[in-house]
Structures are given as structure tokens and as C-alpha cells.
Amino acid sequence: MTKPIVRIHNIETNEVIDREMNNTEFAQYQEDQTAQETAKAEAEAKAKTKAEILKRIGLTVDELKTILG
Numbered sequence: 001m002t003k004p005i006v007r008i009h010n011i012e013t014n015e016v017i018d019r020e021m022n023n024t025e026f027a028q029y030q031e032d033q034t035a036q037e038t039a040k041a042e043a044e045a046k047a048k049t050k051a052e053i054l055k056r057i058g059l060t061v062d063e064l065k066t067i068l069g
Contacts, residue, residue: 004029 003020010016021029054064 003026005018006021006025008017008019054061059067
């Protein structure tokens with residue numbers, strides 16, 4: 001598997017360096033990706049639970065917002 005590319009841009013000299021991530025950067029990148037996937041899955045599960053509760057009590061999101069004002 002090819003590692004993602006890192007771009008380093010020196011604005012003083014306008015030099016641009018593109019290189020593959022080193023092992024430390026890649027390990028952090030993978031951890032960040034896993035954390036993002038976990039957070040997304042948790043948010044989707046929470047939204048699904050909220051939708052199920054609203055459906056069960058027979059309200060829409062807008063109606064609930066009006067009630068809670």
C-alpha cells in the first residue's frame with residue numbers, strides 16, 4: 001500500500017516538496033482515520049435512535065423544536 005503524500009510549501013522561497021508520509025506520520029494518520037470513522041458511526045447511531053424515538057411518539061423534528069422552543 002502506498003502511503004499518503006505530504007506537501008511542504010516554504011512560502012519564503014516558494015519551494016514545494018511532495019513526499020510520502022514517514023512511519024510516524026502514517027501511524028498517526030491511521031489513528032485519526034479510525035477515530036473519525038468511530039465518531040461518524042456513533043453520530044449516525046445517535047441520529048437513528050433520535051429518529052426512532054420521534055417516530056414512536058409521532059412527532060417530526062420541527063414539531064419537537066417548536067415544543068421545546
